[in-house]
Amino acid sequence: MNPTIELLKSHRSIRKFTDRPVPRELLEELIRAGQAAATSSHVQAYSVIHVTNPAHREAIAELAGGQGYIARCADFLVFCADMKRPTEAAERTGARVVRGMTEQLLVASVDTALMAQNVAIAAESEGLGICYIGGIRNDPQQVSDLLGLPDHVFPVFGMCLGYPAQEPDVKPRLPVAAILKEDTYSDDREQVAAYDETMHAYYQGRKGGNKQSDWSRNLTPLFDTKLRPHMREFLVKRGFEMK
Amino acid sequence: MNPTIELLKSHRSIRKFTDRPVPRELLEELIRAGQAAATSSHVQAYSVIHVTNPAHREAIAELAGGQGYIARCADFLVFCADMKRPTEAAERTGARVVRGMTEQLLVASVDTALMAQNVAIAAESEGLGICYIGGIRNDPQQVSDLLGLPDHVFPVFGMCLGYPAQEPDVKPRLPVAAILKEDTYSDDREQVAAYDETMHAYYQGRKGGNKQSDWSRNLTPLFDTKLRPHMREFLVKRGFEMK
Missing domain, CATH: 3.40.109.10 (NADH Oxidase)
Structure with a gap:
């Protein structure tokens, strides 16, 4: 490397x-x-x-x-x-x-x-x-x-x-096998499950504050509300109409 | 460096x-x-x-x-x-x-x-x-x-x-003074004009095919038509509704 x-x-x-x-x-x-x-x-x-x-x-x-x-x-x-x-x-x-x-x-x-x-x-x-x-x-x-x-x-x-x-610490990323797919999009639930275990261990052991979570659970606040619902109107007003 | x-x-x-x-x-x-x-x-x-x-x-x-x-x-x-x-x-x-x-x-x-x-x-x-x-x-x-x-x-x-x-060749970029602005957005027409001269000289002298153009003139085909007008409908259809 x-x-x-x-x-x-x-x-x-x-x-x-x-x-x-x-x-x-x-x-x-x-x-x-x-x-x-x-x-x-x-x-x-x-x-x-x-x-x-x-x-x-x-x-x-x-x-x-x-x-x-x-x-x-x-x-x-x-x-x-x-x-x-x-x-x-x-x-x-x-x-x-x-x-x-x-x-x-x-x-x-x-x-x-x-x-x-x-x-x-x-x-x-x-x-x-x-x-x-x-x-x-x-x-x-x-x-x-x-x-x-x-x-x-x-x-x-x-x-x-x-x-x-x-x-x-450097935060662990998803397994390469989840991200890099050969010729067609393929299911990656297995890799995500393995990664959730990695992230669970990371959140427990990391410097600067541990917590009980994993990657999947950690995503909930990002998706269970309308994230930044003003963005569309803001962009349209500024001339990015998304036509 | x-x-x-x-x-x-x-x-x-x-x-x-x-x-x-x-x-x-x-x-x-x-x-x-x-x-x-x-x-x-x-x-x-x-x-x-x-x-x-x-x-x-x-x-x-x-x-x-x-x-x-x-x-x-x-x-x-x-x-x-x-x-x-x-x-x-x-x-x-x-x-x-x-x-x-x-x-x-x-x-x-x-x-x-x-x-x-x-x-x-x-x-x-x-x-x-x-x-x-x-x-x-x-x-x-x-x-x-x-x-x-x-x-x-x-x-x-x-x-x-x-x-x-x-x-x-490495293509010249806009002057830093056009891109990096102090505290507020400021006019950069002067830097763009200077850059058009740079790009004019570049297009005349470059390896692999010269042409009579500059940065500003080169942008016309990018903006004088509806560039990729299918993008909105495509994204909406694939679940990116831009709500």
């Missing part, structure tokens, strides 16, 4: 950071590494807001469900799907632009994620820790207002960056 | 491959590296179909717009957003599951992209070349039929894998 694969496999979310700042040159280098990721038709449908305003960091920490490390980490980034830049660039060349297609929402969301994952890997390769923050979608309208996001741009997730002040 | 960041910044899509096969153990290691990526609430909402059936590879190459390397590369993977596994796992524990939320489409698409980007980086770290294939969304229903994808699973993109038989 080479050192890059070793690095990829050692990922765990970091939520406690030292006071050591991230040099500006390094931050820009991480973004450049992010931009080097593949992008659909070279559209580069993303923008990253570097949130330095302390009041905004506090507000986002609050609306994300009280995740104080959003306010305390060295740098906090909001990764946005951005269809404004490319559609307006095409319009300036005289193109008659169609907006609001479902496909465009997918392209921009995937572009943003590929880019962000490169930023995450680059950061970890420099000894930084990161934590994705999906909780900004608890109130994407307020986040958009704080960051002055225009139409055709929406906040997909945030990312905390900083030097780690904790060493959490 | 460390070797991992160097690797990230050297990415270019590979569309010509040698006959050298990718060992099965390496393929599984790439998937494990992929699974180590962050995942929303640990849901791991993805499956990867390893397409080995030559007739299916040919069919997908055709429907993706005549991309022959899909048939000829060492390995072809289809990355699927998978809400079937986690929702059914939750149901087996007794949860009453809500499906079809827009948020769930986002979670699964982002999870799939983060995972795939780790696979891409791991592959490139082992000297492999990769090419993402968004063209499978030209006919996602036919791809789903070929691969026997059930409801609540949809093909997001493909990926060609193999040892490179070409050495294409």
Whole structure:
């Protein structure tokens, strides 16, 4: 196993950071590494807001469900799907632009994620820790207002960056045999059952708080309510109509 | 700059491959590296179909717009957003599951992209070349039929894998100043104009075919028609109702 694969496999979310700042040159280098990721038709449908305003960091920490490390980490980034830049660039060349297609929402969301994952890997390769923050979608309208996001741009997730002040365990993943399927989609209940045992043992033994659960039981709160039911209306209002 | 960041910044899509096969153990290691990526609430909402059936590879190459390397590369993977596994796992524990939320489409698409980007980086770290294939969304229903994808699973993109038989240029990206914004979304027309000059020079000078274009002009075909207008109906039919 080479050192890059070793690095990829050692990922765990970091939520406690030292006071050591991230040099500006390094931050820009991480973004450049992010931009080097593949992008659909070279559209580069993303923008990253570097949130330095302390009041905004506090507000986002609050609306994300009280995740104080959003306010305390060295740098906090909001990764946005951005269809404004490319559609307006095409319009300036005289193109008659169609907006609001479902496909465009997918392209921009995937572009943003590929880019962000490169930023995450680059950061970890420099000894930084990161934590994705999906909780900004608890109130994407307020986040958009704080960051002055225009139409055709929406906040997909945030990312905390900083030097780690904790060493959490790496969480076990589903067996490869569940994920990687040969030619056709195949049943994976057996692998899930085995994984539930793995996760049960993990939750009992892990550093930083054990609990009685497993993977399947842990998913209930994610699915037994309408998760973030405002997302559709929010996206439509911002120009992602999912036509 | 460390070797991992160097690797990230050297990415270019590979569309010509040698006959050298990718060992099965390496393929599984790439998937494990992929699974180590962050995942929303640990849901791991993805499956990867390893397409080995030559007739299916040919069919997908055709429907993706005549991309022959899909048939000829060492390995072809289809990355699927998978809400079937986690929702059914939750149901087996007794949860009453809500499906079809827009948020769930986002979670699964982002999870799939983060995972795939780790696979891409791991592959490139082992000297492999990769090419993402968004063209499978030209006919996602036919791809789903070929691969026997059930409801609540949809093909997001493909990926060609193999040892490179070409050495294409790295394509210039937008200036960092366009992408990375301080605290609020800011206008980037100036950076786009400078980038159009960069891309104009790139398209004139690049290996493997030059053309008269720039970034903005190149985007027209992406936006002047309803791109993949079937996506909404397809997703709704497969259980991603975007409620």
